[in-house]
Amino acid sequence: MNLAEQIKHLIKKELLLEWRSKYALNGVLLYVVSTVFVCFLSFVSTDKVTLNALFWIIMLFASINAVSKSFLQESRGRQVYIYTIASPLALIISKTIYNALLMMVLTVIALGFYILVFDFGPEDLGLYMVAALLGSLSFSTIFTMVSAIASKAGNGGMLMAILSFPIIIPVLVVLIKLTKNAMDGLDRSVSLDEIGLLLIINALVMSVSVLLFPYLWRD
Amino acid sequence: MSMYKNWWKVLGAILVIYSTVAGFLMKTPELPIIRESIRNLYFHVPMWFSMIILFSISVFYSIKSLRSNDPADDIKAVESVNAGVIFGLLGIVTGAIWAKFTWGQAWSFDVKQNFAAIAILLYFAYLVLRNAIDEEQRRAKISAIYNIFAFPIMVVLLFVLPRLSDSLHPGNGGNPGFNAYDLDSRMRMVFYPACLGWILIGCWIYNLLYRLRDLERNKLSK
Amino acid sequence: MKKFTVTFLMFLSTLQLFAQGSGSTITDSLYASDKIYVVVACVLLILLGLLFFLFTIEKRLKKLEKK
Numbered sequence: 001m002n003l004a005e006q007i008k009h010l011i012k013k014e015l016l017l018e019w020r021s022k023y024a025l026n027g028v029l030l031y032v033v034s035t036v037f038v039c040f041l042s043f044v045s046t047d048k049v050t051l052n053a054l055f056w057i058i059m060l061f062a063s064i065n066a067v068s069k070s071f072l073q074e075s076r077g078r079q080v081y082i083y084t085i086a087s088p089l090a091l092i093i094s095k096t097i098y099n100a101l102l103m104m105v106l107t108v109i110a111l112g113f114y115i116l117v118f119d120f121g122p123e124d125l126g127l128y129m130v131a132a133l134l135g136s137l138s139f140s141t142i143f144t145m146v147s148a149i150a151s152k153a154g155n156g157g158m159l160m161a162i163l164s165f166p167i168i169i170p171v172l173v174v175l176i177k178l179t180k181n182a183m184d185g186l187d188r189s190v191s192l193d194e195i196g197l198l199l200i201i202n203a204l205v206m207s208v209s210v211l212l213f214p215y216l217w218r219d
Numbered sequence: 220m221s222m223y224k225n226w227w228k229v230l231g232a233i234l235v236i237y238s239t240v241a242g243f244l245m246k247t248p249e250l251p252i253i254r255e256s257i258r259n260l261y262f263h264v265p266m267w268f269s270m271i272i273l274f275s276i277s278v279f280y281s282i283k284s285l286r287s288n289d290p291a292d293d294i295k296a297v298e299s300v301n302a303g304v305i306f307g308l309l310g311i312v313t314g315a316i317w318a319k320f321t322w323g324q325a326w327s328f329d330v331k332q333n334f335a336a337i338a339i340l341l342y343f344a345y346l347v348l349r350n351a352i353d354e355e356q357r358r359a360k361i362s363a364i365y366n367i368f369a370f371p372i373m374v375v376l377l378f379v380l381p382r383l384s385d386s387l388h389p390g391n392g393g394n395p396g397f398n399a400y401d402l403d404s405r406m407r408m409v410f411y412p413a414c415l416g417w418i419l420i421g422c423w424i425y426n427l428l429y430r431l432r433d434l435e436r437n438k439l440s441k
Numbered sequence: 442m443k444k445f446t447v448t449f450l451m452f453l454s455t456l457q458l459f460a461q462g463s464g465s466t467i468t469d470s471l472y473a474s475d476k477i478y479v480v481v482a483c484v485l486l487i488l489l490g491l492l493f494f495l496f497t498i499e500k501r502l503k504k505l506e507k508k
Contacts, residue, residue, distance in 0.1 A: 204375075321476075
């Protein structure tokens with residue numbers, strides 16, 4: 001089987017598994033909804049800048065939970081089985097694509113709910129959506145690789161947080177800046193720098209993970 | 220640059236001594252607010268350069284250790300991180316002192332300050348990751364992978380992001396460039412040797428740490 | 442190596458000329474403003490850092506010698 005076909009099969013497998021249990025989608029959605037609600041109840045009045053930052057912090061934790069399961073929750077047996085039938089390259093690419101899809105769906109739903117609850121209307125909704133999609137893409141590329149590292153290192157959740165926070169902070173900073181531009185309805189040409197930077201970070205992270213994952217995967 | 224040769228260590232020592240003496244005695248341009256503390260340029264900034272060079276050395280050896288599986292390369296990678304962290308901490312604390320007397324606050328949430336702190340956190344995470352794995356070979360492999368993975372992010376953090384936002388540091392955002400201070404060619408004559416000298420001293424420290432660790436390992440295996 | 446030393450010494454001697462040219466820099470500026478203590482504090486801190494590093498090396502070496 002060539003690479004593209006392997007990737008397609010592996011993504012199908014992930015989607016099928018997810019469709020059967022609906023664990024990640026429901027679990028993380030419930031998490032997002034309840035966190036948004038808790039925030040709504042605890043903040044009496046907030047300005048838009050805080051709300052924007054809050055949205056990304058909620059999404060950060062949601063995506064850590066959603067994406068970390070991609071490697072951490074796979075049993076040893078299943079890992080060995082996949083190892084024998086698929087190339088590591090196909091595995092990392094398919095996991096990243098699947099996670100990106102999952103995160104994009106989650107982010108869009110969460111954003112809709114957030115706007116509904118907080119009456120939080122960005123001036124430039126189109127740009128905000130672009131930022132949200134780029135954000136979920138970056139979260140998934142970075143967290144997929146970090147969760148692979150954490151799962152190989154043995155002790156899962158704790159390590160995942162320690163390893164991923166310093167890496168995700170630059171992305172988060174750019175994202176918050178970009179979405180703030182979108183909220184204030186600035187001219188779109190102002191935000192081109194941030195969009196370009198996010199794309200570059202994603203390309204860098206993706207190529208480094210594709211290069212490194214084969215070393216990580218073979219034991 | 221052989222590890223056991225002495226000339227570059229002597230060179231580093233001479234450059235650092237020279238830059239310290241000249242740094243205190245040479246005339247500097249008259250600047251408001253910063254005043255004489257501009258001389259900190261010769262001490263605070265080289266800390267960061269040494270840190271960046273040491274972290275780059277560490278990535279170089281991480282790549283090498285992934286290819287060779289040689290434990291010596293792995294030790295080189297971790298010891299250069301250790302030396303780099305020393306310089307990073309010195310850079311942060313000297314920066315905080317300087318900031319206290321020129322910007323009024325030790326931690327003024329300047330972008331460069333924040334991002335430098337995060338970059339050091341990144342390497343603390345690397346060290347924590349190493350402690351979490353017991354088996355030597357797996358530790359070498361996994362930590363090397365994390366180190367290489369994190370390096371491009373550190374470059375973005377330290378070199379790209381500060382340019383996108385306003386900073387109190389010169390050369391960023393709306394501030395005048397570094398050259399505004401540096402126009403004085405005499406300052407340049409101290410600043411460049413200071414950087415080279417401290418980088419060499421940093422390499423020396425890394426070198427000592429590596430040789431010590433190597434000895435410890437040999438003793439243990441006997 | 443030899444060439445390098447010579448160049449460096451010449452370099453130093455030119456700097457000497459500069460220092461003489463600027464006259465009594467110490468009295469002019471070193472004590473002229475309080476901010477010079479900031480530099481002293483920073484240099485002291487770097488020295489302390491290096492000394493701390495020396496002590497850690499000392500401790501590890503002692504352990505090695507005991508074995």
